[in-house]
Amino acid sequence: xxxxxxxxxxxxxxxxxxxxxxxxxxxxxxxxxxxxxxxxxxxxxxxxxxxxxxxxxxxxxxxxxxxxxxxxxxxxxxxxxxxxxxxxxxxxxxxxxxxxxxxxxxxxxxxxxxxxxxxxxxxxxxxxxxxxxxxxxxxxxxxxxxxxxxxxxxxxxxxxxxxxxxxxxxxxxxxxxxxxxxxxxxxxxxxxxxxxxxxxxxxxxxxxxxxxxxxxxxxxxxxxxxxxxxxxxxxxxxxxxxxxxxxxxxxxxxxxxxxxxxxxxxxxxxxxxxxxxxxxxxxxxxxxxxxxxxxxxxxxxxxxxxxxxxxxxxxxxxxxxxxx
Amino acid sequence: xxxxxxxxxxxxxxxxxxxxxxxxxxxxxxxxxxxxxxxxxxxxxxxxxxxxxxxxxxxxxxxxxxxxxxxxxxxxxxxxxxxxxxxxxxxxxxxxxxxxxxxxxxxxxxxxxxxxxxxxxxxxxxxxxxxxxxxxxxxxxxxxxxxxxxxxxxxxxxxxxxxxxxxxxxxxxxxxxxxxxxxxxxxxxxxxxxxxxxxxxxxxxxxxxxxxxxxxxxxxxxxxxxxxxxxxxxxxxxxxxxxxxxxxxxxxxxxxxxxxxxxxxxxxxxxxxxxxxxxxxxxxxxxxxxxxxxxxxxxxxxxxxxxxxxxxxxxxxxxxxxxx
Numbered sequence: 001x002x003x004x005x006x007x008x009x010x011x012x013x014x015x016x017x018x019x020x021x022x023x024x025x026x027x028x029x030x031x032x033x034x035x036x037x038x039x040x041x042x043x044x045x046x047x048x049x050x051x052x053x054x055x056x057x058x059x060x061x062x063x064x065x066x067x068x069x070x071x072x073x074x075x076x077x078x079x080x081x082x083x084x085x086x087x088x089x090x091x092x093x094x095x096x097x098x099x100x101x102x103x104x105x106x107x108x109x110x111x112x113x114x115x116x117x118x119x120x121x122x123x124x125x126x127x128x129x130x131x132x133x134x135x136x137x138x139x140x141x142x143x144x145x146x147x148x149x150x151x152x153x154x155x156x157x158x159x160x161x162x163x164x165x166x167x168x169x170x171x172x173x174x175x176x177x178x179x180x181x182x183x184x185x186x187x188x189x190x191x192x193x194x195x196x197x198x199x200x201x202x203x204x205x206x207x208x209x210x211x212x213x214x215x216x217x218x219x220x221x222x223x224x225x226x227x228x229x230x231x232x233x234x235x236x237x238x239x240x241x242x243x244x245x246x247x248x249x250x251x252x253x254x255x256x257x258x259x260x261x262x263x264x265x266x267x268x269x270x271x272x273x274x275x276x277x278x279x280x281x282x283x284x285x286x287x288x289x290x291x292x293x294x295x296x297x298x299x300x301x302x303x304x305x306x307x308x309x310x311x312x313x314x315x316x317x318x319x320x321x322x323x324x
Numbered sequence: 325x326x327x328x329x330x331x332x333x334x335x336x337x338x339x340x341x342x343x344x345x346x347x348x349x350x351x352x353x354x355x356x357x358x359x360x361x362x363x364x365x366x367x368x369x370x371x372x373x374x375x376x377x378x379x380x381x382x383x384x385x386x387x388x389x390x391x392x393x394x395x396x397x398x399x400x401x402x403x404x405x406x407x408x409x410x411x412x413x414x415x416x417x418x419x420x421x422x423x424x425x426x427x428x429x430x431x432x433x434x435x436x437x438x439x440x441x442x443x444x445x446x447x448x449x450x451x452x453x454x455x456x457x458x459x460x461x462x463x464x465x466x467x468x469x470x471x472x473x474x475x476x477x478x479x480x481x482x483x484x485x486x487x488x489x490x491x492x493x494x495x496x497x498x499x500x501x502x503x504x505x506x507x508x509x510x511x512x513x514x515x516x517x518x519x520x521x522x523x524x525x526x527x528x529x530x531x532x533x534x535x536x537x538x539x540x541x542x543x544x545x546x547x548x549x550x551x552x553x554x555x556x557x558x559x560x561x562x563x564x565x566x567x568x569x570x571x572x573x574x575x576x577x578x579x580x581x582x583x584x585x586x587x588x589x590x591x592x593x594x595x596x597x598x599x600x601x602x603x604x605x606x607x608x609x610x611x612x613x614x615x616x617x618x619x620x621x622x623x624x625x626x627x628x629x630x631x632x633x634x635x636x637x638x639x640x641x642x643x644x645x646x647x648x
Contacts, residue, residue, distance in 0.1 A: 122522060144611060146641055147471045151523040178524070192522065198446060199475040199517035199626075200502070200642035201611075287468060287525075302523075317470055318524035 004028055005038045009073040012049070012059040020056035045069055066112050066135075066241060074246045079108040080139065080256075081249040087113045089131070094120045094194060094208045097138035101196065101204040109140040112245065119210055122179055122192055127210045128224060135211040135241055139252065142204050143260075147197055150205060151302035151317070152264050154179050154193040157207050159270045160255045161189055164247035165211075171234050174276035177295065177304050177321055181211075182276065186229035188212050209248065213239050264300055271298070277321065282306070284319035291316065292324070328352055329362045333397040336373070336383040344380035369393055390436050390459075390565060398570045403432040404463065404580075405573040411437045413455070418444045418518060418532045421462035425520065425528040433464040436569065443534055446503055446516055451534045452548060459535040459565055463576065466528050467584075471521055474529060475626035475641070476588050478503050478517040481531050483594045484579045485513055488571035489535075495558050498600040501619070501628050501645060505535075506600065510553035512536050533572065537565050588624055595622065601645065606630070608643035615640065616648070 007028050011019055021032045028035070039049055039057060046063025062070055068084045075081055083106060090096055093111040100109055116129035116136045129136045143153070158175045165173055165181070165188075173181045173188055181189035192208040215230035231239045259267050272278065283292045284306055293308040304316040331352050335343060345356045352359070363373055363381060370387025386394055392408045399405055407430060414420055417435040424433055440453035440460045453460045467477070482499045489497055489505070489512075497505045497512055505513035516532035539554035555563045583591050596602065607616045608630055617632040628640040 147474065150471065150521075154523050194520070194522050194527075196520050197474075197518065199478050199519070203518075 002038070002041075004030060004034070005041060005069070006072055008035065008038050009042065009047070009059075009069070012057060013073060015058075018050075018052065018055040018058045023056070062242070066114065066245060070242055071112075071245055074242065075249060076246075077108075077249050077253045080253040081108065081110045081245075083109040085109070085111045087111070089113065089115045089117065091118045092116055092120045093136050093138040094192065094206055097140050097206040097208075098194070098196070101140045101206060105140050107140060107142040107204075110249065111138045111140075112136070120192055120208065121190060121210075127190060127192075128221065128228070129210060130215065130219060133212070133214045133219060133230070135209065135213055135244055135248075137245065137248075138206050138208045140204055140206055141256075143202060145202060146200075147195075147202065148301050149264070150193060150195050150202065151178065152259070152267065152300075153205055153207060154191050155271045155298070155302050156255055156259055156267050157191045157193070157209065157252065159267060159274065160252040161191070161209055161211065161248055162274055163255070164244065164251040165189075165231065167251070168243050168247045169231055169235050169239050171231060173274075175271060175274050177275065177277040177298070178302065183229050183231075183234045187227055188229055188231060188234070211244065211248075213241050213244060264302075268298065268300070277304070281324045283322050283324055284314075284316045285322075286316060286319040291319075326362070326365075328354060328358070329365060329393070330396055332359065332362050333366065333371070333383075333393070336381060337397060339382075342374075342376065342379040342382045347380070386566070390438065390569060394566055395436075395569055398566065399573060400570075401432075401573050401577045404577040405432065405434045405569075407433040409433070409435045411435070413437065413439045413441065415442045416440055416444045417460050417462040418516065418530055421464050421530040421532075422518070422520070425464045425530060429464050431464060431466040431528075434573065435462045435464075436460070444516055444532060445514060445534075451514060451516075452545065452552070453534060454539065454543060457536070457538045457543060457554070459533065459537055459568055459572070461569065461572075462530050462532045464528055464530055465580075467526060469526060470524075471519075471526065472625050473588070474517060474519050474526065475502065476583070476591065476624075477529055477531060478515050479595045479622070479626050480579050480583055480591050481515045481517070481533065481576065483591060483598065484576040485515070485533055485535065485572055486598055487579070488568060488575040489513075489555065491575070492567050492571045493555055493559050493563050495555060497598075499595060499598050501599065501601040501622065502626065507553050507555075507558045511551055512553055512555060512558070535568065535572075537563050537568060588626075592622065592624070601628070605648045607646050607648055608638075608640045609646075610640060610643040615643075 021035050024035045025032045048060040050058045050060050068086050071084055090113040093113050097111045113136045115131035119127035119129035121127040162173050165171055173183055176182050179191040180187050189211040195205045196203045212230040214232045220228050277295045281294050291306055291314050293306040296305045296307050298304055306314045306316050345359050348359045349356045372384040374382045374384050390410055392410050414437040417437050421435045437460045439455035443451035443453035445451040486497050489495055497507055500506050503515040504511050513535040519529045520527045536554040538556045544552050601619045605618050615630055615638050617630040620629045620631050622628055630638045630640050
C-alpha cells in the first residue's frame, strides 16, 4: 500500500469524527488536492468516507476484506506481516508460502486467503477452509534454531493464537497437544508447522494457521459437525476477521520475541497454563504403535510425556491424541 | 528406456564377444527384425555395435554419457535410481530433486547432471560443478525417521560414496565430519542433505553428492586448487563416471538397507572406521561461537563430540571444522 495512503487511513482511523483536509495536508506534508485524490483511491478500495464542507473527512466503514491495505492500516508489528500476500482463492496458503520462501521472501512474510480449495492439515490431511468465514494464513519465519527445536514453534503459535482470540473475542480456548485449539472440546483452530532445512540448519519454517471464525453450524460438513466449531458459534455473535488477523500477528511477534530473548521456558509455561491435555488419560496413536496413559507434561523439544500404567514415561513426538 | 532395448544391452554387455541375432531373438522373445531395429536405435543413442554375418552383434563401445539408458543397463539396485532424470546442464540437481519430490516423485528418484551452473554446497554456499568432469547428483528418499535422525543420512551417504569409490578406483578416501570426503587432506566430494518436513514428520529428504572425478589440476579455480582434488589426479588415470554412479547407487542402497534393518549402529561403526576427524585437535566454528578441542566421537544423532581443554565435552551439531 502507498505509504501516504496508509498514513491517511491511520489518521482517519485514529480520529473517531471528522478530520479537516487542512489538518491532514499538514500532518502528511502533501497538498489538499493530493489528500482528495488519495481519499478517492481509498473509496475505490471499498472504504466508505464521508466528506462534509468545512468539517473534512470521516471514515464511515472499512471494506469487509482481508486485503493488505486494510490489514496494514491496523497493524503495529515491527516486522511480522509487513510483507503480506492476500488471495481471494488459493489451493493452499502453505504451498504459496513455501514458494515465496524458496524464492527468498523475508522472515515475517504472511500469506492470507479468503478461501482454500485444498487447505493442508497435519500428517498430509486436508483442512476444511470455506470462503469468507475463516482465517487461512501462513507465516514464513527463518529462525536460527536446530531442527529439534522446530516443534516448539507449533506450541508457540498455539499460545499466540489463543491469546489473540482472548483479546479480540473474550473467548477462552484451550490447547490440545500438539496443534489444536478447542472450545468445549470442539476444534476451533489447527496449526501446521512445516520446514525446509539442511541436516544441521533451518532454511525456513512455514507456519499455517486455520481458524474457524464466522461459520454457522450448518456450514460444517456432517463429518465435522460434532468435532468443529467457529468463534461466532462460541461467542454467539459475528467476529471481525481483520481484528483477529491483526491481533494474531501482534501476539505472534510478542511471544516470538519472548522466545528469542528467553528461550522456550516462558513459552512452555504459557502453553502449560492453557492446555487441556495435561493430567488427562489419553491414547496416543503414533507411527510406531499406540500408547495409553496420563499426559504428564511436555519436554523442552515440545514432545508430550505420557506415563503408562506401569509408570513408564514415553516421549511422544508425533501422534494423534484421543482423550479417554 | 525401452525394456527390450535394456535387456538387449544387458545381453550384449554380459557377452564379451559376438551374440547371434538368433540367440538374442530367442532370449528376448522378439523377432530377428525387431532385434535389428533395436540395435539401430541403440546406435542412434551412441552405442558402437559391430554386426558381422554369421557371427551376430558385438558391443564395441558405450556412449560416454550418464544418460538413463547407459546407467539403467548397468544398474542392479532394487529401487534406487530406477527413476533417473539426466540433464546436460542444470542450475542445481538439488533444486530439481526438490521440485520432483514436491510433485510426488517416489523414493529412489535420482537427478544427475553433466554440468551445474549453480551447484549447492552446505550452509548456502556454492559447489564448483564444471561440465563433463564430475558427478553431480541428488537422491530423493522418504524415510520414516524423526527429524533428529536426518543428519545420520549425511554420514550414511559419506560411507556409501567412500565404499563405491574404493570399489571402482581402489582409492581410499577418508571422511571429514560432517560431509566431506578427502584424499590426502584435499576435498574430493561433498554431501548436502536437505529436507522438507512437518514439525513431527519427514516428508522427503534430498541428498546431494558432488564428486570431483576427471578434473585436471588446472580445471580448479585458484581459490580451490590447494583444497580440492579429483579422483583422476589421485589415481593418475581417468575414471569412468558411469561406473561410479552405478557403484554409488548400489552402495547407497546396501548401506541404507543395513540402516533400516539394524539402525544407525552399524553405519556409525563404518563411519568411524573411515573418518580422519576423530582423535584430531580441531577448531569448530559454530553459529554460536568457536570451540577448540579433540574430536572424541559422534553421537547417535550424528553430532560431533568435542572435548575442550577443561575436559568438557561439547556436542557440535553444525560447524565448520579445521584441523589444528
